[in-house]
Amino acid sequence: MKKSQKIGGSVANYVDERTGAAKWVKKNLNKVFPDHWSFMLGEICLYSFIILLLSGTFLTFWFDPSQRDVVYNGAYAPLSGVSMSAAYASTLHISFDVRGGLLMRQIHHWAALIFMVAIVVHLFRVFFTGAFRKPREFNWLIGIGLLTFGIVEGFLGYSLPDDLLSGTGIRIAEAILQAIPVVGSYLAFFAFGGPFPGTAFIPRIYMVHILLLPGLFLALITIHLMLVWYQKHTQYPGPGRTEKNVVGYPLMPVYMAKAGGFFFIVFGVTAFLGAVASINPIWLYGPYTPGQISAGSQPDWYMGWLDGLVRMSPPLETHAFGHTISWNILLPGLILPGILFTGMALYPFIESWISGDKREHHLLDRPRNAPNRTALGAMSIAFMIISLANGGNDVIATHFHLTINGIMWFTRFGLFIVPPIVFLITKRICLSLQRADRDLVLHGRETGRLVMMPNGEMIEVHEQISDAKKWTLTQHQSADALPAPLPESAKLGIKGKLRARMNQANAVQVPAATVTEFKELGEGHH
């Protein structure tokens, strides 16, 4: 035994005698993870969160979360002598006087955008592959929680510098608070410690931004990962992969090396963006004063769809019992997002209620094999894109020489018309792809080689696909319809009828090729 091994062994033994860690480590380092690029999307979220913690800590060393008035005398000449809040002045100080401060600010902001993008793309992966199904419903809920807190955290973050744009955003947040019927004004007064803008808001959201929400993130991410660990990772279908095993690489050394390397790559890409692309140039916006506003004031993209909904909402207001209810803010700012997020959170339960599927699932669905779910996802994405487009309607109008009113009217109607069309088209595409799979299994791959038979007939040579591929294309369980309701259950009730209708629609599927079919064809013509 080499000397170094001896030392390592005795250190390990020392630790093990005091913690009993050896058994746990041995078990878990050999844990197997399946390997696929889409399983690394969640990792991007985790790594950008770590980048956010590190760069954010750096920024706290100089940031002064105070709304007291100061006169700026720093390095940025166009603002020298201008009176502003200490929060804004200290952000300017970080940007222009602290070594590496601007780079860190930009890394922090880009990492926040990447964090949110990665969460959403990860959510797409989980949704479209059906990874949220039993037993992973809780982890879906935690994910929705992380997405929601991420939106809030991001909003609070870009509100902190107290520049003209962030102040505008806070003003809109105040308006949304005030739109809550009856208690709205009280809530706004409570949050701002008096009338807008006051001096209390930025110190308060600073504490929420750097203490409360990061703590929540850490807790939720830990539970999220522990559940992944405990329930084991899902895997894509393929030969040798069943509901009862996990095919992949052990954590140590393969996965650990890959994950560790990927962390540095994510950090590198974020730092690259921070170095070459300006983000949130607060010095150009100027300090916030309630009397000023800039054309094209936008929130960051993860709030942009909300802004788009508010921008397209018609001017509706009712007055009742001495209270004004501003539907124009309440509807797009609170009610609609509330419905969307509740629906998203409850989706795993809704789907299993419709399909009656209470089995455990560890093999993922190929999106085409769940046409309704895939179509619903595509429809939701279409909805989001339309509202997001209206959130940037002024920038779109100036850059593409369109009229802002035209964009608004297009999105007002498009919001209701386009998503259902997208649903139908996606569902048809999914069923067509199922048919294509079936053809591929039964008839093989088209080679493009045309052969002339002795009798003059021209045929295209088809090549059999591999057995592994055949397995992958045929392994899925078709979504069976619920047993037909018995005659006396004509009194199903509205809920029951709705469920039966949706169950029937969900069961529409092109049957996968079977062995018998394949054999029959093999004997025949092809």
Next chain:
Amino acid sequence: MKRLSGFRRKRIAGPILMVAALFTIGTAFGVASALPSSQHEMSSGTSTLVSEGKAIFLRGCSSCHGLNAEGGGIAPSLIGVGAAAVDFQVGTGRMPMADMSQQAMQKKPLYNPDETAALASYVASLAPGPSAVTNESLNFERDGNSAEGGQLFRTNCAMCHNFAGQGGALTNGKYAPSLMGVEPKYIYEAMVTGPQSMPKFTNTTITPQEKLSIIKWLQQANHEANQGGASLGRTGPVTEGLLVWTLGIGILIGIAVWLAMKAK
């Protein structure tokens, strides 16, 4: 009182009143006629310019603005808009208008500077209005204060022209143009005359010195180096979101795919 009414009845009162009245009218007439004549003398060189301008006006502008610039159904009256308005509208190519769309677009000027000056002096001769300025007459470097200009810009201009003067959308396809690369005199004249949808900023709302501050700040913003890398158009978070959804997540997914391939 008694003495005054007594004087009124004297015979001499009538002739004295007559002389006084003649004297007053004569003086008033003299003063009134002297004013235009002195202006005429001063601009005897421009009288040819005015008639030249009128000729151009009749050819190029009168079909919409009327033979005497009195305006018509589709174009406003130009009486009293001053030389500044003509210098701005014609000098930047906005007038003559290319088409009757939402707003006159900036394009290559149709008239050369001499013709523009002639048109301007014709319109100025119709009624007094703000006069044209030159880039040289605006010493914004000396008289302006860019920090003050920035504050004034954010208060009065940014709501349409964006925080960095990049322009912005208005209703029904109208827009506030980008102010980047616009000559100082045109910015000054636009503030004074309020072209298209823009409000007029008279010297009482924004003093000439404050106007110079705004110009100084704009010039600085125009030439300011992009701190922190590519500017992404200085239009706010929309382009940032676009970049992160394309290049940002694109690179990361590309690398993830590559890493997963390597394992095989």
